[in-house]
Amino acid sequence: MNEFPQVLTIAGTDSGGGAGVMADLKTMQARHVFGTAVVVAVTAQNTLGVQDFMALPTKLVDEQCASLATDLKILACKTGMLADAAHVHAVVENLKRYDFGPLTVDPVMIAKGGAALLADDAIQTVRDELIPLATVVTPNLPEAEKLTGLTITNNATMVKAGHALQTLGANNVIIKGGHEANPQTANDFVLLADGTAFWLSAPRVATVRTHGTGDTLSACITAELAKGQSVASAIKTAKAYVAGTIQETIQVGHGHGPLNHWAAPSNEVTVHDA
Template identity: 45%
Template sequence: MKQVLTIAGSDSSGGAGVQADLKTITAFDVYGASVITAVTAQNTLGVQGIETLSGGFVGQQVDSVVSDLDFSAVKTGMLANSEIIQTVAQKVKEYQLVNLVVDPVMVATSGDLLLAKEAINYLKEDLIPLAKVITPNLNEAKVLTGKDLSEDISLEELASELHKLGAQYVLVKGGHQKQKVARDLLYDGVKFNEFSTPRIKTADTHGTGCTLSSAIACNLALGYQIEEAVKRSKKYITKAIKSGCQVGAGNNPVDHFVSIEE
């Protein structure tokens, strides 16, 4: 059985973070292991509290699982601070972990901050250059490229700027744009590959980013090339958003257990 590792934060409401990752990994019939970076007190309305683990203990969790299990892909989500980012980057190098999918999580769907501002440079300099693919949303793409958040800038321009940070591939997600299509753009430094679906009219997008990046990690682990991995993952997240889980009074989570096939 293929094995995937998620290094991310816990979402007590079960829709995002490590919980979303493990549900997604299970939906793809892949074995999931998890290294927890932080525990959030969170529900569909927002994040009420955060307790972050030490970098040392995050590293110890990685040592435990990597010395025993055999990962075909690794996904990172909420990394909370620079100490954890540095630890994760060092472990990725030490164990030569492959197919690293970096979701540069900065804020929750609710708007709550999940990464210390001072950590952004560490993400750019230490971790992103090790990634097979990074999956920023529009805002994260702007922060990583130093653009003004209110600036009107194309996904193509953002993807080209982001590619300079050193990841092999960049997938910029246009999910939060106001257009009629949910357009994501994959860039390898030479050509753009577009993945578009009609926008689903819903606010129930709690955990969409975590789910998409975990699905990409699974598909890479299963041996798909990046374009096919993103295509299959986009199909899955679209179905999961459409189906949705009617739980909670805020942004409902997606339905992770939709079929991964057509």
């Protein structure tokens, strides 16, 4: 009973199916773990953008967490869209109350189409309360800048931001370089708790079908941690999986299309020492 790997996403929905809880559950299924969800907010969203969203009452967030804790054996969890400071705090309190295993924090702030998914006053709460609980934190470049106060313009400043995030309390850091200007490769910087650092690189694909990449990466890390993989192995697997979901594109929607969660991990990801 209860021995199959079970994982949890605490995030917002995406009615268009490409990001948020929907992308998390698809990723978890593809990586052969059983996915569960605590819904923090509901969005009206498609590949063209976010039209509206509403956060659920924090009492319902509490009740969802309690419900899972009384029955399931959650081995790893992740957070995504958390809406505002009150909801970030509520999630933090539940993560302290229940043992949901190692925590991957995807500090979601802005949707692919540009809509704000985290209130400005919540960034400090993420920084002060959520990041210190993180086994892994997975910001993109704009999110890393918001969290650290640094301007990231090159590899050296990515490395500096990684160390700054560790100073905030995160054990392991991956800063996603998808927003960088390099036209050939997308380079992610990884800094582990033991001080080991390396770069992960994948060829860029000329496509707008990258909606949900951050959610998918963090969900894959969560799945691999639940299966007993090391943090380094989980991050490498997640990078390869996301690269595959971008390379094997599917045609859905008229805007920033979703990933192909059926795809096999790419064999084109390379690892470089930092």
